[in-house]
Amino acid sequence: MDHITGSQEQAAGTELPGIPITLTINGRKRELSVAPWVTLLDLLRERLDLTGSKKGCDHGQCGACTVLVDGKRINSCLKLAVAYDGAEITTIEGLAQGETLHPLQQAFIDRDAFQCGYCTPGQICSGVGLMNEGRASTRDEVRELMSGNICRCGAYTNITDAVMDVLEKEGAK
Amino acid sequence: MNRFSYHRAGDIAEAAQMGAEPDTRFLAGGTNLVDLMKANVERPTRLVDISRLSQNTIEDLPEGGLRLGAFATNADTAYDERVEQRYPLLSSAILAGASPQLRNAATNGGNLNQRTRCYYFYDTETPCNKREPGSGCSAIGGVNRIHAILGTSEACIATHPSDMCVALAALEAEVRVQGPAGERVIAFADYHRLPGDEPWKDNTLQPGEIVTAIDLPADSFTENYTYLKLRDRLSYAFALVSVAVGLKMEGGKIAKARLALGGVAHKPWRVPAAEALLEGQEPSADLFAQAADAMLQGAVGQGTNDFKIELARRAIRRALRQAAAGTPQSQTNKQVA
Numbered sequence: 001m002d003h004i005t006g007s008q009e010q011a012a013g014t015e016l017p018g019i020p021i022t023l024t025i026n027g028r029k030r031e032l033s034v035a036p037w038v039t040l041l042d043l044l045r046e047r048l049d050l051t052g053s054k055k056g057c058d059h060g061q062c063g064a065c066t067v068l069v070d071g072k073r074i075n076s077c078l079k080l081a082v083a084y085d086g087a088e089i090t091t092i093e094g095l096a097q098g099e100t101l102h103p104l105q106q107a108f109i110d111r112d113a114f115q116c117g118y119c120t121p122g123q124i125c126s127g128v129g130l131m132n133e134g135r136a137s138t139r140d141e142v143r144e145l146m147s148g149n150i151c152r153c154g155a156y157t158n159i160t161d162a163v164m165d166v167l168e169k170e171g172a173k
Numbered sequence: 174m175n176r177f178s179y180h181r182a183g184d185i186a187e188a189a190q191m192g193a194e195p196d197t198r199f200l201a202g203g204t205n206l207v208d209l210m211k212a213n214v215e216r217p218t219r220l221v222d223i224s225r226l227s228q229n230t231i232e233d234l235p236e237g238g239l240r241l242g243a244f245a246t247n248a249d250t251a252y253d254e255r256v257e258q259r260y261p262l263l264s265s266a267i268l269a270g271a272s273p274q275l276r277n278a279a280t281n282g283g284n285l286n287q288r289t290r291c292y293y294f295y296d297t298e299t300p301c302n303k304r305e306p307g308s309g310c311s312a313i314g315g316v317n318r319i320h321a322i323l324g325t326s327e328a329c330i331a332t333h334p335s336d337m338c339v340a341l342a343a344l345e346a347e348v349r350v351q352g353p354a355g356e357r358v359i360a361f362a363d364y365h366r367l368p369g370d371e372p373w374k375d376n377t378l379q380p381g382e383i384v385t386a387i388d389l390p391a392d393s394f395t396e397n398y399t400y401l402k403l404r405d406r407l408s409y410a411f412a413l414v415s416v417a418v419g420l421k422m423e424g425g426k427i428a429k430a431r432l433a434l435g436g437v438a439h440k441p442w443r444v445p446a447a448e449a450l451l452e453g454q455e456p457s458a459d460l461f462a463q464a465a466d467a468m469l470q471g472a473v474g475q476g477t478n479d480f481k482i483e484l485a486r487r488a489i490r491r492a493l494r495q496a497a498a499g500t501p502q503s504q505t506n507k508q509v510a
Binding site: 075138149 | 252505
């Protein structure tokens with residue numbers, strides 16, 4: 001049984017305090033030492049310079065921090081990084097293949113599915129998670145299963161269009 | 174967030190021993206606990222991570238029921254083929270709650286143990302008997318649109334926010350727990366409690382006890398059921414009022430009826446007299462109206478939530494009609510038929 005302990009005392013006075021964990025982030029294996037109170041979102045943004053995932057509400061109510069963990073979409077603001085030791089994380093930075101955008105990234109551009117863009121990384125990661133789940137095929141289903149991502153600019157219609165485009169293309173394959 | 178130590182439990186017994194110590198909290202999906210810690214409502218000195226323990230599967234029970242592991246996620250539970258086919262009421266209720274992201278992280282045990290979303294409970298600047306015993310209740314006489322109309326006390330009018338638990342109440346599930354003193358089984362109706370004069374106690378768990386599984390009985394409702402949830406927006410909001418109904422129809426009559434309300438009390442609200450009133454009768458608008466009145470007997474508005482009494486009355490009648498007709502509420506197309 002692995003038994004891991006981290007404490008304030010351990011954390012004090014060290015540059016990289018805390019508990020050793022291994023995360024594979026966007027295909028790259030990272031050995032990290034993380035204080036127990038650091039959320040996955042803060043780890044990504046503050047330590048690893050992966051600032052695509054956004055801190056909107058920091059309470060799991062807006063979806064801007066959505067990332068994929070082992071292919072499943074979650075709110076990274078509500079997850080302590082230490083709890084994900086061994087997991088594979090995909091953020092918005094990891095979706096493109098080199099210079100080729102992920103089909104959903106391209107569809108967001110083609111459909112003008114954003115205005116200010118702040119919620120967009122979370123929307124796209126959420127949309128990829130939705131496709132992995134395979135539970136949506138109609139517009140109603142897409143709208144319901146994208147409801148964990150708030151867009152204050154109100155680009156919902158075009159976001160739905162973009163997700164539907166990719167779903168239909170995938171379905172046609 | 175305060176500073177704390179983190180331990181990954183090797184098994185339930187070890188976790189239970191650690192959890193019995195003060196200021197220790199169990200971490201599973203974390204979707205509620207981490208949020209409460211950010212708000213300084215919870216300030217544990219130690220977290221015991223139980224999310225990797227083996228009670229994360231869904232297994233058939235020998236008598237025909239289904240055992241839902243406490244650490245299985247809400248999403249894996251709602252989309253499990255056996256749950257979808259044999260307990261569609263439960264699947265529907267889970268999918269009515271939260272968002273896909275939250276359901277992917279949140280666990281079944283955590284759903285039972287989530288805290289109220291009373292605004293005053295979250296706001297550490299205001300008195301709250303649930304957060305700080307003896308400090309008073311800010312919701313009584315305050316803004317209480319989302320608060321309880323049934324089973325309240327002078328100390329607390331908070332509601333339990335779960336959708337899943339409303340279905341589990343109607344299904345008469347059992348909660349399996351393990352603690353330092355061993356294992357026990359709690360009937361769902363006895364798991365959550367009313368606030369009384371100890372509103373800080375949400376449920377009947379003893380120190381160190383961990384939910385290990387939720388058992389669903391073989392007897393279920395696969396044709397005549399519905400989960401009707403009414404809220405301030407069409408998705409991703411807590412219920413103002415929700416109704417879970419399961420009916421067994423035989424020869425045009427209701428042979429068995431189970432009803433539970435969400436969003437109206439400190440626990441999923443059941444009234445056995447209302448169920449008895451329906452049983453043996455032919456469905457009719459009059460009968461459903463009587464059942465709704467029986468469900469809401471003793472309901473009291475708190476000011477800004479007075480509307481909930483009539484809303485609940487109509488929701489119960491509508492849900493009974495949906496269930497009797499075999500046309501359950503869709504959680505995708507939100508038109509209420």
